[in-house]
Amino acid sequence: xxxxxxxLSTSALSLRGTVTQPALLINLVTPSSxxxxxxxxxxxxxxxQKTRIFLADSLSEELLPVHISQPxxxxxxxxxxxxxxxxxxxxxxxxxQLEAKIPASLKLPPAILEDPPLDITHIPEICGLxxxxxxxxxxxxxxAVCQKIAAGELxxxxxxxxxxxxxxxxxxxxxxLVDFFLDEGIKQAKQLxxxxxxxxxxxxxxxxxxxxxxxHYPLKGAVGCGGFLANVETSTEDCDMISILRSLGAVFYxxxxxxxxxxxxxxxxxxxRVLNPHNTSLxxxxxxxxxxxxxxxxxxxxxxxxxxxxxxxxPSAHCGIYGIRPSSRTTPTHGLLWYQHGxxxxxxxxxxxxxxxxxxxxxxxxxxxxxxxxxxxxxxxIPLKVxxxxxxxxxxxxxxxxxxxxxxxxxxxxLNLVKSKLxxxxxVEVVDYIPYDHDRGYSIIRELYYxxxxxxxxxxxxxxxxxxHSLTEWVISPPYVRNHDAAEVWKLRDRRDIYQRxxxxxWWSQNVDVVVCPPFQGTASRHDTAKYWGYTAIWNLLDxxxxxxxxxxxxxxxxxxxxxxxxxxxxADEYNIxxxxxxxxxxxxxxxxxxxxxxxxxxxLAAQDVIERILKS
Numbered sequence: 001x002x003x004x005x006x007x008l009s010t011s012a013l014s015l016r017g018t019v020t021q022p023a024l025l026i027n028l029v030t031p032s033s034x035x036x037x038x039x040x041x042x043x044x045x046x047x048x049q050k051t052r053i054f055l056a057d058s059l060s061e062e063l064l065p066v067h068i069s070q071p072x073x074x075x076x077x078x079x080x081x082x083x084x085x086x087x088x089x090x091x092x093x094x095x096x097q098l099e100a101k102i103p104a105s106l107k108l109p110p111a112i113l114e115d116p117p118l119d120i121t122h123i124p125e126i127c128g129l130x131x132x133x134x135x136x137x138x139x140x141x142x143x144a145v146c147q148k149i150a151a152g153e154l155x156x157x158x159x160x161x162x163x164x165x166x167x168x169x170x171x172x173x174x175x176x177l178v179d180f181f182l183d184e185g186i187k188q189a190k191q192l193x194x195x196x197x198x199x200x201x202x203x204x205x206x207x208x209x210x211x212x213x214x215x216h217y218p219l220k221g222a223v224g225c226g227g228f229l230a231n232v233e234t235s236t237e238d239c240d241m242i243s244i245l246r247s248l249g250a251v252f253y254x255x256x257x258x259x260x261x262x263x264x265x266x267x268x269x270x271x272x273r274v275l276n277p278h279n280t281s282l283x284x285x286x287x288x289x290x291x292x293x294x295x296x297x298x299x300x301x302x303x304x305x306x307x308x309x310x311x312x313x314x315p316s317a318h319c320g321i322y323g324i325r326p327s328s329r330t331t332p333t334h335g336l337l338w339y340q341h342g343x344x345x346x347x348x349x350x351x352x353x354x355x356x357x358x359x360x361x362x363x364x365x366x367x368x369x370x371x372x373x374x375x376x377x378x379x380x381x382i383p384l385k386v387x388x389x390x391x392x393x394x395x396x397x398x399x400x401x402x403x404x405x406x407x408x409x410x411x412x413x414x415l416n417l418v419k420s421k422l423x424x425x426x427x428v429e430v431v432d433y434i435p436y437d438h439d440r441g442y443s444i445i446r447e448l449y450y451x452x453x454x455x456x457x458x459x460x461x462x463x464x465x466x467x468x469h470s471l472t473e474w475v476i477s478p479p480y481v482r483n484h485d486a487a488e489v490w491k492l493r494d495r496r497d498i499y500q501r502x503x504x505x506x507w508w509s510q511n512v513d514v515v516v517c518p519p520f521q522g523t524a525s526r527h528d529t530a531k532y533w534g535y536t537a538i539w540n541l542l543d544x545x546x547x548x549x550x551x552x553x554x555x556x557x558x559x560x561x562x563x564x565x566x567x568x569x570x571x572a573d574e575y576n577i578x579x580x581x582x583x584x585x586x587x588x589x590x591x592x593x594x595x596x597x598x599x600x601x602x603x604x605l606a607a608q609d610v611i612e613r614i615l616k617s
Contacts, residue, residue: 277293296320
């Protein structure tokens with residue numbers, strides 16, 4: 001047998017040479033069969049799942065792209081992050097407990113799990129586990145579910161049963177859950193249905209609405225996790241957000257997966273690696289990646305995320321759904337499982353991830369209308385004000401890049417499309433938005449994240465016997481992260497405040513109502529590679545609200561190519577360019593972000609409605 005020379009490159013290793021026998025890889029193909037390549041998944045080289053592999057003919061130097069079959073990606077990844085023997089034993093128990101909660105009647109056939117396609121979004125529709133009514137219910141957005149329940153056209157039990165069954169299917173394909181308690185959800189729903197039958201009205205705007213919940217929101221009786229095995233718990237009470245949603249009529253049935261430390265723009269944890277339903281070789285984002293994957297699979301119509309650096313907007317963008325990071329201190333955060341309580345150098349928010357723009361408004365109007373400031377003293381009593389833009393010409397700034405990292409071709413294509421559509425509309429005035437020193441801002445927020453130098457992260461990993469994930473190591477590494485004394489913290493916060501003031505002046509000088517910009521430096525990234533947060537984190541530093549919307553475009557290898565060899569703007573840009581391969585990102589949704597000044601959350605919603613309507617016209 002003649003073996004080919006190969007180039008194998010990952011973020012972890014790079015090898016070149018002539019292969020005489022398959023040492024690392026098995027079934028390396030011969031010239032007569034360049035269709036598939038597989039690897040020995042029992043080998044220690046776990047990094048192979050994120051590999052770019054090309055074969056070059058031994059007689060020529062031409063590189064031939066090769067399709068990589070991924071029939072065992074679920075089996076490879078469902079073990080999650082590793083650790084010492086004690087960690088492995090505890091982690092195995094947690095995974096087995098979750099597995100046992102999925103009823104046998106909802107288990108997918110082995111044939112589907114053993115050889116799924118890259119795009120798994122259609123599997124719930126063809127697997128035979130959902131009936132026609134359940135499929136129809138799970139096509140609804142949250143607003144429609146609420147409307148149908150209030151009109152008596154749908155019961156709460158029917159709604160949570162449909163979404164719960166689809167969530168079980170989604171989890172088996174994406175590892176999106178950390179807890180599944182559909183029976184409890186049905187129990188809640190029955191009580192709501194009985195109330196509706198007796199009183200002839202709903203108890204609140206979310207009466208019977210199934211809402212999925214990110215892992216670190218405490219929900220009484222459910223698994224809660226703050227980013228490490230060491231702080232996994234069964235919650236004994238609801239946090240403020242859950243209490244408010246219960247009072248509005250919400251029904252809970254699942255908790256969703258998130259990454260180690262809660263500080264990755266990907267989602268791999270003790271429970272496994274979450275996969276992007278549109279292309280499982282890509283991440284669904286993080287840290288609310290379980291939510292984005294679940295909603296993209298239509299196992300939820302609306303869920304709870306959190307965002308301290310892009311954790312609502314990034315995952316929403318990666319999975320082609322909607323999500324908004326509200327201005328901080330407008331939605332309740334009290335009670336969340338978090339390991340840096342008291343660290344307020346970065347402005348974090350709680351918010352919705354959902355299937356439509358109107359769902360974002362539904363959520364914020366209901367939650368803010370419940371006056372969360374009465375419960376959470378950190379919440380400011382600021383009502384949501386959504387302006388009427390029919391009486392005003394909207395001035396939209398288009399930010400093609402941030403001056404640090406140039407987005408990949410699919411995102412540039414989407415920005416150009418939106419810009420051309422808006423320019424052709426009489427409703428909108430379009431200007432080019434010039435970013436203000438985003439590199440400096442990003443360096444400030446990177447330092448603010450871990451003012452203790454990452455000591456708390458290391459302690460929690462040690463307590464749980466948990467291995468440090470490569471992205472955790474990256475996020476707590478120098479030069480940005482070091483231990484600060486009190487005086488250094490004051491100086492760092494002062495740098496933040498100075499930048500905020502300078503940026504405010506810059507925004508006014510640009511004379512824009514909102515800015516449309518990338519939510520990430522491309523579409524969803526390949527696993528373990530998301531190492532630039534600048535397109536979302538900069539707005540956290542400024543505490544500007546931002547919402548993500550799908551453009552309707554998907555990455556297309558036929559058109560999304562570099563027209564010429566790109567010149568890097570920075571070291572981060574050079575890294576980003578090296579990650580791009582048009583074929584790998586095929587089918588990934590392309591999304592954009594709408595941003596405005598602090599507390600202009602209503603303007604973001606109204607402007608995005610206008611932008612989307614024009615885009616679809």
